[in-house]
Amino acid sequence: MVHVVLWGALKSASGGKDAVDVEARDIRELFRKLEAEYPGMKPHIDRGIAVSINGTIYRDTWSQTIPPDTEIYLLPRIAGG
Amino acid sequence: MPLDTSYTGQKFKLVGTRPLRPDGIDKVTGRAKYGADAFAxxxxxxxxxxxxxxxxxxxxxxxxxxxxxxxxxxxxxxxxxxxxxxxxxxxxxxxxxxxxxxxxxxxxxxxxxxxxxxxxxxxxxxxxxxxxxxxxPHVTDVDEAIKPKAPILHDDIFTEGVEPKPKKPSNIAKRTEFGHGDVEQGFKEADIVIEKTFKTEQTHQGYIEPHACLANVxxxxxxxxxxxxxxxxxxxxxxxxxxxxxxxxxxxxxxxxxGGFGGxxxxxxxxxxxxxxxxxxxxxxxxxSREEVFRASGPTSSTSIDVKIGARKDGTITAATATLRYASGPFYGMWAELGAMTSFACYDLKNVKSVGYEVLVNRPKVAAYRAPSAPMAAFAVESVIDEIAKKIGMDPVEFRIKNAAKEGTKSSYGPVYGPIGIGPTLEAAKNHPHMKAPLKKNQGRGMACGFWFNFGGQTCTSININPDGTAVVAVGTIDVGGSRASMSLMAAEELGIPYENVRCVVADTSSLGHNDMSDGSRVTFSSGMATVIAARNAIKVLCQRAAKMWDIPEDAVVWEDGCAKPAGANAGTFPPLTLKEIAAAAANTGGPIAGHNEFVADGAGVSFATHICDVEVDPETGATKILRYTVIQDAGKAIHPSYVEGQYQGGAAQGIGWALNEEYIYGKDGRLQNPGFLDYRIPVCSDLPFIDTVILEIPNPNHPYGVRGVGETSIVPPLAAIANAVSNAVGVRMTHIPMSPPRILKAIEGGPA
The missing domain is CATH 3.90.1170.50 (Aldehyde oxidase/xanthine dehydrogenase, a/b hammerhead)
Incomplete structure (x- = not known):
């Protein structure tokens, strides 16, 4: 089980929760399950969500594996100059 | 499986040297072709x-x-x-x-x-x-736009991120929040609490080349x-x-x-x-035209920020909050969100909360500007950090060192940090001769820290080995700061050939797979990584060709010092084959030799900097002169140190302009009053001292050479470092950027600054 910590703007999409638990082996599965359980997250996922796993931020590598029992963080997909 | 791009501690022969950039002669002789030079x-x-x-x-x-x-x-x-x-x-x-x-x-x-x-x-x-x-009716001011009677820009935008969903449209497009712990409890534990409000005006990236294109359909x-x-x-x-x-x-x-800088x-x-x-x-x-660039391209946000920080007398921060209102122009943006994420990222905080509001106003659509949104947040936070240190009676560097984030710190925006450079940049600042240099009357010293994320992204690179043994690297990322030199260095390092034998070009969109933009300080990190992998793929082909030439198995060939060498018990005793010899024989060993790589680079590694600045303020005119400026920043690994220094200096120079002069000024009619370089004053050479740089190298574990992006972080600390210096020089806390002469005079005379 992965403990997924949400940032503020996602709370309204998850019914006010700060964090949710999801069974997922990689980022792709994580997004698929989040979207199924919390349809309000779809526009955020479409707009772009980055995932922090053990301190490394992944913006695009949806095949990135998530170790079991990890606490991960969802973040906005950052823009740069 | 994602590619393994871990740092290996490889020893270098060329990386870290300072050869001339391949576009240098063209640029100084006027031969280089810019946007407006195209003709059909x-x-x-x-x-x-x-x-x-x-x-x-x-x-x-x-x-x-x-x-x-x-x-x-x-x-x-x-x-x-x-x-x-x-x-x-x-x-x-x-x-x-x-x-x-x-x-x-x-x-x-x-x-x-x-x-x-x-x-x-x-x-x-x-x-x-x-x-x-x-x-x-119109509204151009970020604070006015959120007042109940402000004219509403879009009747179909309702504030996102609040529950329940609002029933009335609003100029606040989104609310966002980051943080952890219990800030109220944290403030109760503080001996000193300081709360202040800051404003920053809208600025433009100020690239010298206007937008230009030639289209042909x-x-x-x-x-x-x-x-x-x-x-x-x-x-x-x-x-x-x-x-x-x-x-x-x-x-x-x-x-x-x-120049682009995000614009x-x-x-x-x-x-x-x-x-x-x-x-x-x-x-x-x-x-x-320049006027169009100012009026109708994408400047940065104007902002209004409240910061509250509490600390114990021993210098430990117990709680910190920030409320950030960023104007995004008339369209939805993520600018306050970025400000909220970066505001306290330098510090190890038990209780922290930052809230961002994206505010719609009748100004041009905001675009990224070098570490977008972070400089304004850093200005507000680092100003209060200085005030608290002063009130406690602690040296501002020591106060920051005591509270600095480190490996294992839970960042204010969520994730736990890996190896990071904020502590080392502060230690380097503490020990730098600049910190001990004497100051005269009307002079002040300030310092500040800054953070930026950096990122990677989609990247596609090809290396073609030519028949004479030279190589062409084709990248899809625009060279904004000397990256063709860095790519050539990395390709030459891997192939084992001289730097001069490699030419790097930016290929057109029909020649390579999609590449993301040159933003997020990503080019040397991601295109560099793709170049290293493409070179290694080319080496595999070179070894295969040598095996054919020797008629031995492919796995009996290794690549060392730019040559294929037989290796292993049954490989034979052939003399090494150089890249040039293998390239010359390519027609009869299988045709052209190339290496290619396409991938998504993630794990860019966060970046920190500490800046020190000395100023002199003329108490009669309010004019500020920058006397001395030092940038200390972690580069992970400086592939070409001169161009890393150039990024550090460029960010500082832009930050100096932003801090002291640059400002979009709107009339009551909602029209921009100063759309030209005469009235919108960017710094020129005579405004700037030589900007000293210190490169720290704390390897990024997610890049084979340890590279971190360096292009953006250098603009994060200047607003704050200069504001702290000016405040120390005039004895009044400056809270409004730019600190133009009229604002400084007003502050000296006791009015709101």
Whole structure:
């Protein structure tokens, strides 16, 4: 089980929760399950969500594996100059 | 499986040296081709008609007289740009920003465009276009825009991120929040609490080269564009979508770039040039004037920020909060969100909360500007950090060292840090001679820290080995700061050939797979990584060819010092084959030799910097002179140290302009009052001291050479470092950027600063 910590703007999409638990082996599965359980997250996922796993931020590598029992963080997909 | 790109501690022969950049001679002799230098036979001149109103309904546009003018070949309005965005609000905002549809949202918003045989005719044609406006009330100030009676820009935008969903539309497009712990409890544990409000004015990236492109769309629907951009693949994709074209039918070639800093990550007039060309069936060159660049490209946000920090007398921060209101222009942005994420990222905090509000105003659509949103947040936070240190009686560097984030710290925006450089940059600042240099009357010293994320992204690179043993590296990322030199160094390092034997070019969009833009400090990190992997793939082919030439198994060949060598018990005792010899024999061993790589680079590694600044303030005029400036920043590994130093110095120079002079000034009529370099004053050489740099190298574990991005972080600390220096010089806390002479005089005289 992965403990997924949400940032503020996602709370309204998850019914006010700060964090949710999801069974997922990689980022792709994580997004698929989040979207199924919390349809309000779809526009955020479409707009772009980055995932922090053990301190490394992944913006695009949806095949990135998530170790079991990890606490991960969802973040906005950052823009740069 | 994702590619293993871990740091290996490899020893280098070329990486870390300082050869000349391959584009240097072209740039200093005027031979380099920029956006406006493109030419095509029969080309027309494109010009854009822009709104003089900050907010108005477009009731009617009559282009009939312009169309009848001799020499006019095409006139377009939004009717020529139908909506192909399929419900994608972000793309629709881009479309609407490129050409107003039902409403204009700012002074300078495009309403029509013409293509004519020369500039005179185009200008005359613009004057013949009649636009019937219904003027609406406007708002340009970030704090005014969120007041209950402020004019609402969009009646279909309801504040996102709040529960329950609001029933009334609002100029606050989104609320966002980051943090952890219990800030109320943290403030109760504090001996000292300081709370202040800060403002920063809107600034422009100030790139010297205006936006320019040459568009050519034929009757067969195929098109080409030559353009100044930070990302020609993204320009191609977005322009193709807005024009309803297949991506394969639009080929985009990037020119040299005369500065971008985030402002050229966005399309502005390029779709208009393509639409004009398609309608006129002729090439159209469209070059923005400086006034248009100011009024109608993408400056940074103006902001209003509240910061509250509590600390114990021993110097431990117990709680910190920030409320950040960032103007995003008339369209949804993520600028306050980035400010909220970065505001406290330098510190190890038990209780922290930052809340961001994206605010819609009648100003141009905000675009990224080098570490977007972080400098303003750092200005507010680092100013209060200095105030607290002063009140406690602690040295500001020691106070920051005591509270600095480190490996294992839970960052204020969530994730736990790996190895990071904030502590080492602060230690280096503490021990730098600059900190001990004496100061005279009316002089002050300030220092500040800064943070930026950095990122990677989609990247595709090819290396072709030529018959004479030289190599060409084709990258898809624009060279904004010497990256062709860095790519050449990395390719030469891997292949084992001299730097001079490698030429790096930026390929057009038909030659490589999609590449993300040159933003997020990503180029040396991600294109560099792709270049290293492509070189290693080329080496595999070179070894295969050597095996054929020796008639031994492929796995009996190794690559060392630019040569294939036999290895293993049954490999034989052949003398080494150089890359040149293998390349010369390529025709008879299988044909051309190349290495290729396409991947998504993630794990860019966060970046920190500490800046020190000395100023002298003239108490009679309020004018500030920067006396000395030092940048200390972690680069992970400096591939080409001169260009790393150049990034550090460039960020500091832009930050100095932002801190002291630069400011969008709007009149009560909502019109920009200073759209030119005479009245919008960027720093020139005589305003700047030599900017000293210190490169720290704390390897990024996610890059084979340890590289971290360096392009953006250097603009984060200057506003704060200079504000702290000026505040120390005049004895009053400065809370409004830019600290122009009138604001400083007002502060000295006791008025609000």
């Amino acid at each position: 036979p029969g080309q027309l001149v494109g010009r854009v008609l822009r709104s003089p109103h900050a907010h108005a309904k477009i009731k009617k546009i009559d282009t009939s007289k312009a169309e009848k003018l001799a020499g006019v070949k095409a006139v377009i309005t939004s009717a020529d740009l139908p909506d192909y965005t399929n419900g994608d609000r972000g793309m629709f905002d881009i479309l609407e920003n490129c050409m107003a549809r039902d409403k204009v949202f700012y002074d300078g918003h495009a309403v029509a465009a013409v293509a004519a045989i020369d500039a005179d005719t185009a200008r005359k044609a613009l004057k013949l276009i009649k636009v019937d406006y219904e003027i609406l 034929g009757p067969d629907g195929q098109g080409e564009m030559w353009v100044t951009t930070q990302g020609h693949f993204v320009y191609r994709n977005q322009c193709a979508q807005l024009l309803g074209m297949d991506i394969s039918k639009l080929r985009v070639t990037a020119s040299e770039i005369g 050229k990550t966005h399309i502005w007039a390029e779709p208009l040039a393509l639409a004009l060309s398609r309608k006129a069936n002729r090439p159209v060159k469209l070059v923005m």
